[in-house]
Amino acid sequence: MKITSFSPLIISADAENVIKFYEDLGFEVRHKNTEVTDSGAYDVTMEDADGHRVDVTYSSRVPRDMTIIRMNVDSFDEAFEMLTAKGFKQQGPTVELPSSKSAMMVSPSGFAFDICQHIK
Numbered sequence: 001m002k003i004t005s006f007s008p009l010i011i012s013a014d015a016e017n018v019i020k021f022y023e024d025l026g027f028e029v030r031h032k033n034t035e036v037t038d039s040g041a042y043d044v045t046m047e048d049a050d051g052h053r054v055d056v057t058y059s060s061r062v063p064r065d066m067t068i069i070r071m072n073v074d075s076f077d078e079a080f081e082m083l084t085a086k087g088f089k090q091q092g093p094t095v096e097l098p099s100s101k102s103a104m105m106v107s108p109s110g111f112a113f114d115i116c117q118h119i120k
Contacts (some may be wrong), residue, residue, distance in 0.1 A: 001078035007053040009070035009114050015044070015058035018065070022046050022054055033099070068104065068112040076101045076117035083113065 012018045019029070027046040030053075034042045043057045055070050073079040080090075080103065088105040091112070095102050102116035 001082060002074040003071055004074055004118075005053070005070070005072040007055060007070050009055040009057060009068050011057045011059050011062050011066040011068065013058070013060055013062055014065075015042075015056050018056050019044055019046070022056070027052075027054060033097075066112075068114055070114045070116060072116050072118065074117065076103075076115060079115045079117075080105070083115065088113070 010018055023029075023046075025048070027048045029044050030047045031045040032042060033044075041057065041059050043055060045053060045055050047053050071079070083105045084090075087108040091104045091106050093103070098119070100116055100118050102114055104112055104114050106112045
């Protein structure tokens with residue numbers, strides 16, 4: 001398994017204000033994915049002039065903002081198996097879209113990854 005990118009991901013029911021905050025810090029929206037399965041959910045990738053990235057996902061399902069690590073990989077199945085072997089548990093469904101496959105994985109101590117493979 002190869003990690004292709006690694007950045008913070010903020011999940012929020014108030015994503016527009018989170019996006020505005022990062023715009024005020026100099027980040028710009030580079031990509032918006034509206035194919036997410038949660039009712040009305042979307043994901044925005046933002047980047048600043050130095051190439052730093054942050055993803056913001058809108059979800060009405062979270063009671064408060066969550067910050068996790070987005071880890072893009074070249075093989076979802078290998079990443080899933082490796083994390084599971086290390087004691088990580090899947091939280092929520094695997095999201096399969098025409099362009100990607102992803103799942104949230106939580107470590108035994110509580111930190112979380114959103115593992116994602118982009119499908120070409």
